[in-house]
Amino acid sequence: MNNSIKKNIQQVKSRIGQACRRVGRDPNEIQIILATKTVDTQCILKAAELGYSIIGENRVQEARRKIKEMGKKANELNWHYIGHMQSNKVNKVIRFATMVQSIDRMKIVRKMNRRLKKVDKTMDVLIQVNTSGEDSKYGIHPNDAINFVRQAAKFDRLNIMGLMTIGLFSDDWARVREGFIQLRQLRETISDQNIPDVQMQHLSMGMTNDFELAIEEGATMIRIGRAIFGERNTPDSYYWPGIDTAAYSSD
Numbered sequence: 001m002n003n004s005i006k007k008n009i010q011q012v013k014s015r016i017g018q019a020c021r022r023v024g025r026d027p028n029e030i031q032i033i034l035a036t037k038t039v040d041t042q043c044i045l046k047a048a049e050l051g052y053s054i055i056g057e058n059r060v061q062e063a064r065r066k067i068k069e070m071g072k073k074a075n076e077l078n079w080h081y082i083g084h085m086q087s088n089k090v091n092k093v094i095r096f097a098t099m100v101q102s103i104d105r106m107k108i109v110r111k112m113n114r115r116l117k118k119v120d121k122t123m124d125v126l127i128q129v130n131t132s133g134e135d136s137k138y139g140i141h142p143n144d145a146i147n148f149v150r151q152a153a154k155f156d157r158l159n160i161m162g163l164m165t166i167g168l169f170s171d172d173w174a175r176v177r178e179g180f181i182q183l184r185q186l187r188e189t190i191s192d193q194n195i196p197d198v199q200m201q202h203l204s205m206g207m208t209n210d211f212e213l214a215i216e217e218g219a220t221m222i223r224i225g226r227a228i229f230g231e232r233n234t235p236d237s238y239y240w241p242g243i244d245t246a247a248y249s250s251d
């Protein structure tokens with residue numbers, strides 16, 4: 001696995017380049033977040049050596065274990081939390097994360113803000129929106145997103161930097177794209193409202209199977225796991241209970 005990481009990253013880079021060319025975007029606008037659930041620290045550090053230092057983790061325990069294993073090297077990396085936020089994990093997430101991409105409940109906002117104040121920190125966050133049209137417990141409903149951003153913006157320790165979504169798990173690409181279009185349009189709508197203390201520079205969308213579509217629709221962060229590190233042995237339902245990933249073709 002270790003040896004193929006470099007080649008895989010080159011392939012991802014080339015696919016990013018092609019997607020950018022199709023829509024006239026600059027590839028430098030797009031950050032790769034390494035989605036590293038189940039990936040061992042050796043492999044993560046290998047990718048980091050190649051210049052990819054934003055690590056997206058789904059589980060607090062797993063992230064803390066890896067950070068401990070890495071020792072000082074962990075400090076040179078940026079740790080983004082991309083998993084489902086549980087309120088009893090807020091304190092721990094704040095300790096290691098530099099960005100939380102998966103804010104979708106006011107309960108979490110309140111708790112995070114309180115905790116951040118206590119430790120005198122601020123946190124960059126993205127608001128997670130459910131654009132898949134499927135019933136899932138992750139992400140706020142698009143209709144509620146503007147209101148949610150307005151409410152969350154009042155909490156001074158959180159810097160709202162944009163929106164995040166997990167695309168529909170489907171190979172019906174037109175429908176997958178619809179979700180990404182929806183997130184882009186939401187960003188525009190929210191930007192137009194000029195809500196104090198809200199920035200909308202980031203759209204975190206696109207994973208191994210759909211990142212080219214996401215780039216075509218304006219993604220600034222893509223979260224890539226399998227295309228770089230290979231297939232996972234642990235089923236994704238372990239990390240995302242309740243999301244129907246069965247329809248998702250893994251090539």
Ligand SMILES: *Cc1c(COP(=O)(O)O)cnc(C)c1O
Pocket residue numbers: 035037058082083166206207208209223224225226227239
């Ligand atoms: C696993 C995961 C990814 C990456 O998925 P791949 O299909 O491996 O690229 C992206 N975002 C989140 C939130 C994830 O949990």
